[in-house]
Amino acid sequence: MITPLNNQDFEALIKENHQPILADFWAPWCRPCQMMLPVIDQIATEYADQIKIVKIDIGEHEDLAEKFNVLSIPTFITLVHGQEDQRLIGQQTPQNLKKMLIAAIEKANG
């Protein structure tokens, strides 16, 4: 499922959620981010039961971008048990993203 981060507290969302998280740092003005939309949709369907995707608009969440040291978008970060696992910066192929997700799912399942 894709959850756009609105006013919720991201920390609380991480704590409540037991699945690995894919944090997608993006902005509406960013072309490579727009190009990733169909890829993210595809991944959200494929991994619906295994991963939670959180879309973080950096225009609205500058604090989170700073906290995660995001200086370029799109940036994709997987979080396992609340900790950063891997990150990918820039436009990605579905294959690259899937590799990162599978690693996070395997890690989460111990």
Added chain:
Amino acid sequence: MVKEFPLIIIGGGPAGLTAGIYAGRSQLKTLIIAEQPGGTIGYAHRVQNFPGFPEIGGLELANRMVEHLQKWPVELLIARVGQIIKKDDGFLVTTDQNQEYRAEVLLLALGTEKRKLGLPNEDRFLGRGLSYCALCDGQFFKNKTVAVGGGGDAAVTMALYLAEMTNKVFLISLQPELNCSPSWHQAVKNQKKIELICDNQVTELIGSENLSGIRLKNPYQQQTELPIDGLFVEIGSAPSTTLTEPLNLATDSEGFIKIKANGRTSQSGIWAAGDLTSGSNKLRQAITAAAEGAMAADDIYRYFKQKG
């Protein structure tokens, strides 16, 4: 079953989209495959040299071109082409998602890829203070100091855009003078936040986790190290050869595909248009790409008409 088209256009920037509009108007059954419809012009902050639009944002112009194409019966597939194979009766085009299409003739309008600095730790600093897209990442450097590497039109517009949000922009050009149009030259002069460093070059990226400075080839104000928070690179581009190399197309010494005035390449059945060709006398712009796209599509129409 593999879908067949008389014409497949690969690339959906100004060249591919214009060709698509012409092909649509000629009622030629056409498929455009483009990873990024609208193309590179979508990255331009401000476009002031496309007739009909005294000033327009690049993304808006790109979107308008896509909308214009969609008025005609041309299929647009958003996908990346991974392979082109020459067959006896045409071409087999395969996307990254393994979709296959057959074309009798091809029009390549793939544009170019940005040149990198070629420094050893470039990949490590990507997204850690190094960026190739000011429109995407400029916002992270609000009230900070950045540098732009490059001296052409694209680099200068990048610097002007960044000056709107940062404290200072060093514009570092390899040439003794900026290589941009005089109107941009004047705009740089008027923008007090831009400091021009000519005849110089970035030779090293410095920093631990994030980029914190760059080393210059020649001292600037007696220093070769320049502390900055971000570096944006815009040093031109070159055609990618991954797709085209197996097709054995004649190119110039810089790898741009040689075409005739009608867009034909050295291989029969393959036309090319836009930034990836050597056809525009090095004036690689939306208008020249669009013009090449129009001429190629027109010649392809004549080719099919003659064939009967």
